[in-house]
Amino acid sequence: MNVELTGIRDFLAAHHPFDVLPPAVLDGLPERLTSRYFRRGTVILPAGRPTEAAYILRSGAVDITDANGVLADRCGEGGAFGVSSARDDGPSRFTMTALEDSLALLMTPEDFRHLLRTQPEFARFFDEQSAERLQAAVEALRVPEAGHEVLRTTLRGIVSREPVSVDEDTPIRAAARLMTDRRVSALLVTRPAADLPRSAADAAETPGVLTGIVTDRDMRRLVVGEGMPAEGPVSAIMTPRPITIDPDAPAVEAMLTMMQRGFHHLPVVEHGRPIGMVTSGDIMRLQQANPVAVVGAIAACQDLDSLIAARSRLPGLVRELVRQDASSAEIGRIVTAVGDAVTRTLLRLAEAELGPAPVPYAWVALGSQGRLELGLSSDQDNALVLPDGPDPAAGLDPAADAWFAELAERVTAGLAACGHPLCPGDIMASNPAWRLTRSQWRHVFTRWIDEPDAEAVLHADTFFDMRAITGADLVDPLLAAVRRATAGNQRFLARLAREAVSWVPPIGFFRGFVLDRAGQGSRGLDLKVGGIAPIVQIARVHALAAGLPEVNTAARLSAAAATGTISQRRADDLRGAYELIGHLRHRHHSEQAERGVPADNVIDPATLSTIDQHSLRDAFRIIKEAEQELAFTYRLHAVS
Amino acid sequence: MGWPFGARARGRRASGTLPEGPLRAYLSTPQPSSRTPLAALPLLAVDLETTGLDPRRDRIISIGWVPVDGTVIRLGGAGQAVVSGEELGERGVGQSATLHGLTDDRLRAGTPLAAAVGVLLDALAGRVLLAHHAGLEAGFLQAACRRLWDVRLDLTVVDTMRLHRRVIAPGFDDEPRGDDLRLWNARARFGLPVLGAHDALHDALAAAELYLAQVAELGLEGADLRAVRS
Numbered sequence: 001m002n003v004e005l006t007g008i009r010d011f012l013a014a015h016h017p018f019d020v021l022p023p024a025v026l027d028g029l030p031e032r033l034t035s036r037y038f039r040r041g042t043v044i045l046p047a048g049r050p051t052e053a054a055y056i057l058r059s060g061a062v063d064i065t066d067a068n069g070v071l072a073d074r075c076g077e078g079g080a081f082g083v084s085s086a087r088d089d090g091p092s093r094f095t096m097t098a099l100e101d102s103l104a105l106l107m108t109p110e111d112f113r114h115l116l117r118t119q120p121e122f123a124r125f126f127d128e129q130s131a132e133r134l135q136a137a138v139e140a141l142r143v144p145e146a147g148h149e150v151l152r153t154t155l156r157g158i159v160s161r162e163p164v165s166v167d168e169d170t171p172i173r174a175a176a177r178l179m180t181d182r183r184v185s186a187l188l189v190t191r192p193a194a195d196l197p198r199s200a201a202d203a204a205e206t207p208g209v210l211t212g213i214v215t216d217r218d219m220r221r222l223v224v225g226e227g228m229p230a231e232g233p234v235s236a237i238m239t240p241r242p243i244t245i246d247p248d249a250p251a252v253e254a255m256l257t258m259m260q261r262g263f264h265h266l267p268v269v270e271h272g273r274p275i276g277m278v279t280s281g282d283i284m285r286l287q288q289a290n291p292v293a294v295v296g297a298i299a300a301c302q303d304l305d306s307l308i309a310a311r312s313r314l315p316g317l318v319r320e321l322v323r324q325d326a327s328s329a330e331i332g333r334i335v336t337a338v339g340d341a342v343t344r345t346l347l348r349l350a351e352a353e354l355g356p357a358p359v360p361y362a363w364v365a366l367g368s369q370g371r372l373e374l375g376l377s378s379d380q381d382n383a384l385v386l387p388d389g390p391d392p393a394a395g396l397d398p399a400a401d402a403w404f405a406e407l408a409e410r411v412t413a414g415l416a417a418c419g420h421p422l423c424p425g426d427i428m429a430s431n432p433a434w435r436l437t438r439s440q441w442r443h444v445f446t447r448w449i450d451e452p453d454a455e456a457v458l459h460a461d462t463f464f465d466m467r468a469i470t471g472a473d474l475v476d477p478l479l480a481a482v483r484r485a486t487a488g489n490q491r492f493l494a495r496l497a498r499e500a501v502s503w504v505p506p507i508g509f510f511r512g513f514v515l516d517r518a519g520q521g522s523r524g525l526d527l528k529v530g531g532i533a534p535i536v537q538i539a540r541v542h543a544l545a546a547g548l549p550e551v552n553t554a555a556r557l558s559a560a561a562a563t564g565t566i567s568q569r570r571a572d573d574l575r576g577a578y579e580l581i582g583h584l585r586h587r588h589h590s591e592q593a594e595r596g597v598p599a600d601n602v603i604d605p606a607t608l609s610t611i612d613q614h615s616l617r618d619a620f621r622i623i624k625e626a627e628q629e630l631a632f633t634y635r636l637h638a639v640s
Numbered sequence: 641m642g643w644p645f646g647a648r649a650r651g652r653r654a655s656g657t658l659p660e661g662p663l664r665a666y667l668s669t670p671q672p673s674s675r676t677p678l679a680a681l682p683l684l685a686v687d688l689e690t691t692g693l694d695p696r697r698d699r700i701i702s703i704g705w706v707p708v709d710g711t712v713i714r715l716g717g718a719g720q721a722v723v724s725g726e727e728l729g730e731r732g733v734g735q736s737a738t739l740h741g742l743t744d745d746r747l748r749a750g751t752p753l754a755a756a757v758g759v760l761l762d763a764l765a766g767r768v769l770l771a772h773h774a775g776l777e778a779g780f781l782q783a784a785c786r787r788l789w790d791v792r793l794d795l796t797v798v799d800t801m802r803l804h805r806r807v808i809a810p811g812f813d814d815e816p817r818g819d820d821l822r823l824w825n826a827r828a829r830f831g832l833p834v835l836g837a838h839d840a841l842h843d844a845l846a847a848a849e850l851y852l853a854q855v856a857e858l859g860l861e862g863a864d865l866r867a868v869r870s
Binding site for chain 1: 711712713714715716718720830831832833835841842845848849852853855856857
């Protein structure tokens with residue numbers, strides 16, 4: 001008998017991970033299921049009991065609570081629960097309680113395990129080895145549109161200017177003058193179309209039929225070099241019947257044609273009429289969504305205005321990087337490279353005006369810029385490290401400090417003008433508190449490490465992620481001393497760990513809302529608070545504990561795994577989670593930049609795909625587990 | 641309410657003269673006793689698509705069913721039969737096609753009524769008939785058995801529409817609106833999902849799910865068949 005439970009099959013097919021099952025497997029699934037109904041408040045499966053089934057919720061909602069009664073997850077329509085117990089054939093670690101009247105489909109543990117064995121993609125969804133799963137999610141995120149943006153641009157999108165053209169009979173001299181006046185290096189030569197009525201207005205507005213092209217090279221070679229009469233018609237020196245290109249051709253085709261023929265100009269012709277000219281320079285400019293070009297342009301700037309203009313290419317650059325398959329870590333490094341270049345240029349410009357520095361100095365980047373994780377929305381955090389005078393206790397002499405105050409003023413204002421907002425906490429070199437000699441810095445760090453009070457914890461986020469933009473030789477000994485002081489310093493590390501675990505990631509998503517641990521839902525997901533900040537802090541604690549020189553979060557995690565302060569698995573998990581959240585953040589920022597909205601870190605969960613939501617849920621769980629481990633290591637209490 | 645003793649007796653007598661087969665098996669399998677706890681009660685949710693509402697005149701054109709064991713729906717026991725149209729004669733499915741979506745062409749590929757009812761009776765043996773507005777299902781089945789085999793079918797029936805009257809109007813005075821009693825509206829009250837396809841099988845499943853929700857809502861988990869029998 002052919003029984004088609006299409007309603008059930010379609011329901012399963014509409015929900016991940018059942019949607020990955022081959023149609024034949026999916027078709028055979030409904031008849032292997034049973035269905036049960038649970039009234040609100042019913043304990044479907046108590047912790048410690050083996051489950052009778054893997055449950056798939058068809059309607060209603062089910063809360064999953066841990067042994068302490070703390071909400072671990074909430075399952076809505078299409079969600080599955082009881083799966084780990086069904087998979088392991090062991091007691092459930094959680095209690096499942098119907099939050100609403102709920103109808104569930106039940107799959108026998110045997111059938112569930114059979115699916116896990118035979119359907120790898122399905123199995124991966126339930127795999128608690130999250131590193132691989134997150135890695136797959138990250139990979140999937142990173143190829144939203146295959147192919148290189150530049151290569152897909154058509155010429156119609158590039159040609160912006162009306163073509164400059166002359167009639168065949170125009171004297172060469174007049175043509176040359178027109179080229180000079182209009183600042184073009186090539187001219188289109190046309191003949192009035194015979195079939196069209198010609199009026200003076202038409203002649204001015206509608207170019208005729210293309211008959212040739214004249215470049216300034218032709219002018220040089222034939223007129224100047226070979227003495228062609230300048231009063232003769234331009235048709236005498238033009239290249240007749242030039243190769244043209246269609247406006248809907250991809251830019252890469254124009255590029256290839258020009259390269260093969262050694263041309264620098266190609267008339268763009270539609271229905272026989274020229275509508276523009278594409279030059280090799282146009283193609284070059286296309287490729288300028290290229291970080292090297294942006295950094296190069298920034299380094300070459302000679303004044304603030306041109307620097308602001310050069311820096312304004314950054315949002316577009318990030319957008320391109322997001323569209324291509326750049327990783328979050330790569331984007332962070334590139335945005336930081338641009339920020340560093342802007343800082344160096346501002347320092348150079350300020351020095352040019354203020355005269356040489358009274359003593360060598362180090363300009364240091366702090367916080368996200370220090371970690372090579374600058375984002376489009378990041379505030380600036382910076383400071384100055386200055387050499388000790390003859391008397392290390394004395395600090396900097398007032399005249400020198402005045403020079404550095406002026407330098408800092410110009411650079412921080414310049415950074416703000418370029419799009420890096422001033423630090424609201426005033427952690428900038430323009431603040432005298434953060435313009436210190438090396439001995440003074442050492443003193444400050446020592447105080448924070450020895451007496452880890454609230455201020456120390458507050459500043460750890462910024463100052464312990466210090467990186468020299470200039471003057472590394474001044475900074476490196478300071479940082480080495482800091483590392484020696486933090487390594488194994490349990491009291492200090494415990495304070496930082498306590499701070500790290502106080503950032504509580506959400507549980508996941510439930511019906512379009514972000515679900516927190518109190519079972520409350522909110523509309524916005526703050527990627528910084530819920531994901532980036534805790535991972536940064538966890539990585540910092542591990543790095544400082546081991547006295548590692550790394551400041552970059554991913555690098556800190558890898559290095560910590562290499563020294564054994566954190567397991568390789570944990571480090572991989574955290575790096576995957578960081579990459580995932582970072583990617584979503586960059587994507588969010590570039591979308592905001594596109595809409596002209598100021599960048600922030602808050603995402604509406606409704607804009608996230610189901611896959612993104614599932615991956616984020618994994619990331620949140622990874623963070624929570626890493627926090628629990630940290631809490632255990634540093635004997636912190638009251639961490640659930 | 642149970643069936644009159646006389647009918648039951650006639651059913652038994654008839655089973656003795658019937659050939660081996662589903663009807664005989666059905667009639668010789670004992671029905672669940674009225675004291676069977678609901679937690680262990682075997683039911684079969686059934687839905688019929690018919691050409692009209694009058695069992696004497698109209699005909700069954702498709703049958704869908706799904707077993708319910710206590711409070712568990714067994715999707716693996718679900719079944720469906722489309723009845724071949726020969727019985728319908730010249731009239732065909734007529735305008736009723738607009739309701740059930742089955743055309744005369746589809747029916748031509750179906751099973752003869754005797755075989756279709758036979759398969760259903762197989763599934764129904766030892767079970768209580770569960771349906772929404774069950775009088776219709778019972779009436780059509782009994783009319784079909786009478787016509788086919790001249791047997792009075794002995795049925796124990798649970799009607800989710802009747803149960804729903806108790807869910808939404810526990811007092812004696814408030815009479816529920818007819819619309820509220822319709823299957824899909826009754827389900828909506830419990831947040832039960834809208835099934836993609838509407839056919840006899842999915843309507844049977846819909847009734848089965850509704851029944852589970854009603855038993856839970858009315859707090860009848862500990863009760864026996866007497867509490868829900870129509």
